[in-house]
Amino acid sequence: MAAPELLSDEGYRADGRRPAELRKVRARMGVFAQADGSAYIEQGNTKALAVVYGPHEYSMATFSTGERRRRPHGDRQAGELALHLKQTFEAAILTRLYPRSQIDIYVQILQADGGNYCACVNAATLAVMDAGIPMRDYVCACSAGLAEDTPLADLSSPEEAAGGPRLVLALLPASGQIALLQLSARLHQERLEAALEAAGQACRALHAVLDRVVRDRLREVTALLGD
Incomplete structure (x- = not known):
């Protein structure tokens, strides 16, 4: 990644953000009444939807995840996304509370502009909480890259396409436990630590953003129950 392509002389990115600045996040919970839990999130121009069904009686797997849309056989990227989401939420959901039960998480990217997996994780976190399923903690996901030696957080699609190392x-967040860490290329230890x-x-x-969304949803539900 050549720094001049990603950072201006004043230190701004192409979309006007500072290196460590997130894209604008908008989210809401409870978007589908027929699901046990659901959520929608926008991170910049990336938009993701997540729905949760369960816990319900065990059928094929103790925990399953995938995309709601039908996908062609051999869609490797979708398969990897499903596997990563499964690994991520197995580390966070208190599955021992639901023996012989199954939790299904379905996610769909409605619009892609970088950080697709991250948006799916953040939407799924809100949907799982909307379903009232106990978790050890929130699961929050974000990407990072490097413009020469300057770390960039929450990469957009053009930044991902620049071809540099991506994490x-x-x-x-509460425990600092890493549920998933993926690197697109080898990095020297110092550069890895910075990213x-x-x-x-x-x-x-x-x-902090997701917690506000959850608290707003709790107030909304409490007000409805009080009416």
């Missing part, structure tokens, strides 16, 4: 982190720190700070900033 994706799913974090449980990881940028992604971690972004995850903690996302946690």
